Amino acid sequence: LNVSQSYRTAYHFQPTKNWMNDPNGPMYYKGVYHFFYQHNPYGPLWGNMSWAHAISHDLINWVHLDIALVPNEPYDINGCFSGSTTILPNGEPAILYTGVDANLHQVQNLAFPKNISDPLLNEWVKWPLNPILSPPDEIDPSFYRDPSTGWMGADGEWRVVIGTRIDHQGAAILYKSKDFRSWNRSLSPLHLSNITTFWECPDFYPVMRNGKSGLDTSVTSVQGKDIRHVLKASFNYQDYYILGKYDPLSDRYDVDADFMKSKGWLRYDYGRFYASKSFYDGEKKRRILWSWVCEGDTAPDAIEKGWSGLQTIPRSIWLSKNEDQLVQWPVKELEKLRTRKVHLENKKLKGGSMIEISGITASQADVEITFSFSNLKHAEVLSAEVVDPQILCTQKNATTDGKFGPFGLLVLASKDLTEHTAVFFRVFRIANSFRVLMCADTSRSSLKPFIDKPIYGAFLALDPRYAKISLRTLIDHSIVESFGGEGLACITSRVYPVLAVGEQAHLYAFNNGTQSLSISSLSAWSMKKAQIV
Ligand code: DQQ
DSSP states (O other), rough: OGGGGGGGGGOOOOOOOOEEEEEEEEEETTTTTEEEEEETTSSSOOOOOOEEEEEEESSSSEEEEOOSSOOOOOTTTTOOEEEEEEEEETTOOEEEEEEEOTTTEEEEEEEEEEETTOOOOOOOOOTTOOOOBBOOTTTTTTTEEEOOOOOOOOOOOOOEEEEEEEETEEEEEEEEEEESEEEEESOOOSSSEESOOEEEEEEEEEEEESSOOOOOOSSSOOOSTTTEEEEEEEETEEEEEEEEEOOOTTOEEEEEEEEOOOOOOOOBBBSSSSEEEEEEEETTHHHHEEEEEESSSSSSHHHHHTEEEOOOOOOOEOTTTTTSEEEEEEEEGGGEEEEEEEEEEEEEETTTEEOOOOOSSTTTTEEEEEEEOOOOTTTTEEESEEEEHHHHHHOOTSSSSSSSOSSEEEEOOOOSSSSSSEEEEEEEEETTTEEEEEEEOOOSSSOSSTOOOOOEEEEEEETTTSSOOEEEEEEEEEEEEEEEETTEEEEEOOOOOOSSEEEEEEEEEEEESSEEEEEEEEEEEOOOOBBBO
16 A cells, blocks of 8 residues: 555545545535535646535535536636535525636626436536626725625525625625625625734624524524624634624624634634534534645645545534533534444553553544543643643643643554654643643654644633543544544644554553543544445
């Protein structure tokens, strides 16, 4: 086996070959999940942007269909860029996407299914009156893209937002329409912020204050005191979000705190994760999030592999109990792929020790582990309240011993640990409270040259005196997706081992702190291959 072929995944969504980036227009329609994505049909690098299309009954096993949109009209000849789907009141789904026209201007276009009674929606027809929106005079035509899914306002009119920049600020401009075909720009953007100069792929949706159910925005306006609204924007190679109160009549959006201003700079994922998009799943009444996970290897590597880019496992997403952040968890359907289980309980992990978790395929696994300690009195003291968790993870990496931690998992590890990716926690004390740091350290993940091997970090918003620290990690050959504290913080990485490949990959639980702790429970499964045909 050529090692470059070992990086293909077994249960993450991928085309059979070539380039993939942003998720586009995911939806649930007449019993079928649809997924579109930015795709280059002709090669493993970005270019010839098209909307490729796949369908599923469970979000895990997929069938690739024909490409839905290719750049072949004057208004999209330089690319069919990202966009969204909206299900209109007559039950018809519409694609709203960005075209890059012959002058390299970004414009917005519509497409509809050729045959509405085909549940697979295999063929799409571009609207004859495209483009339906061109950049307003004061907006730079190369920064005007990625229309969101439409939502219904209190006046019965549709709204969408488009990512742009206004006066050198990142912005989501708002448009309104009665029929989804002719649109008027609202005087004020939904939101703008000087923290960055340009936004891509804005997403805007309601979440409930109690419970995990999602909300449908395409029927009637969703409002009330038990509803909060999330605005996500993609910039700086990361997906940030804010929470606030939205009035569906005036379109006023009062945010709790602006981007990168709230505690911990709220992000969906503190690793490699970009241009995500959510949709409402009417079958299971939940909101689901998809995201592109780009490569950390080089263009020549992509050419050798013949492909580039992964999608995360779709995640359910909802508002936390404290209502100050979102929580994510891989869709339940993934668990159908679990096979060969190992389980242990109440296993002591002394300071400076490690155990191997054997009996599963460590290169293709799902692991859930929960830790507990008797007494945190001797936790390391952290002086400043405000620190960047990524810097903290870099200074205090998995090999630097502390008191409570570093403890966690070594995944995709070679037997002698020459290669490994560490996903771990450290507990700090700040005055009378505690702070839990979650890290993913890929710095020793590969002996291959020219690989990007970052150390990622996030704070886990839980109090370790009352809540156990848990970790779920999805390992799939070249991707590691980790969920700390039952989804309070997520970190996704890409890794390219050359030793820890296939059956040569090992999995360990470790404690490099001086204080001992216990694994209150650990369950790990080998994962079957998803059917992606
Ligand atoms: N990717 C698309 C754009 C979008 C960017 C082009 C984000 O529409 O802004 O492939 O990754």
